Amino acid sequence: xxxxxxxxxxxxxxxxxxxxxxxxxxxxxxxxxxxxxxxxxxxxxxxxxxxxxxxxxxxxxxxxxxxxxxxxxxxxxxxxxxxxxxxxxxxxxxxxxxxxxxxxxxxxxxxxxxxxxxxxxxxxxxxxxxxxxxxxxxxxxxxxxxxxxxxxxxxxxxxxxx
Numbered sequence: 001x002x003x004x005x006x007x008x009x010x011x012x013x014x015x016x017x018x019x020x021x022x023x024x025x026x027x028x029x030x031x032x033x034x035x036x037x038x039x040x041x042x043x044x045x046x047x048x049x050x051x052x053x054x055x056x057x058x059x060x061x062x063x064x065x066x067x068x069x070x071x072x073x074x075x076x077x078x079x080x081x082x083x084x085x086x087x088x089x090x091x092x093x094x095x096x097x098x099x100x101x102x103x104x105x106x107x108x109x110x111x112x113x114x115x116x117x118x119x120x121x122x123x124x125x126x127x128x129x130x131x132x133x134x135x136x137x138x139x140x141x142x143x144x145x146x147x148x149x150x151x152x153x154x155x156x157x158x159x160x161x162x
Contacts, residue, residue: 001055004068008048015041035076036083036124043076086123095121097142097150104140108152109133115140115152128152 018037050068059067102117108128115128127149134140134154144151 001052004048004051004055006048008045008052011041011044011046011048013041015045017041035080038083039076039080042079043072046075047072083123097122097126097145100142101155102140102142104128104134104136104138104152106136107133108136108140115142115150117142117150126150130154 014037018041047068050071051064054064054067097117097119100117100119100122102115102119102122105114105116105125107113108115108130110129110131110133113128113130113134114125116122116125128140128151129149130140130152132154134152139155139157140152141155142150143153
């Protein structure tokens with residue numbers, strides 16, 4: 001039962017951190033936008049809970065793991081689909097990210113890259129391109145959108161204006 005409690009506690013910690021602070025996987029550079037910290041945290045928590053419940057009902061060990069893994073995978077897929085749907089959903093008319101600022105999460109250039117935009121409607125990182133290569137963690141502004149991908153330019157900080 002102890003492994004289920006440990007994995008469930010780690011999942012709950014990841015879930016709460018991702019909800020309160022922001023996606024923890026983005027902050028440490030893991031996941032590459034494939035899945036969110038919310039989905040992984042919830043799946044790990046459900047794995048732990050399912051394991052504890054099945055062990056408490058004296059099921060065989062192999063069946064306990066099969067049930068826990070199956071429920072965790074179903075939760076991972078369902079929650080990630082929900083998070084992706086919410087991220088793409090438009091509210092209050094047409095939403096365009098053009099003009100938003102943010103920062104690059106990886107080196108971004110003509111071949112592609114990723115950005116994280118500073119807006120409450122931007123729950124996930126976006127694929128991005130730029131005419132010139134922009135280093136990771138550089139402040140950017142969106143100048144064009146193409147579906148979910150955006151074209152960005154580096155923001156030049158004007159220290160004399162301060």
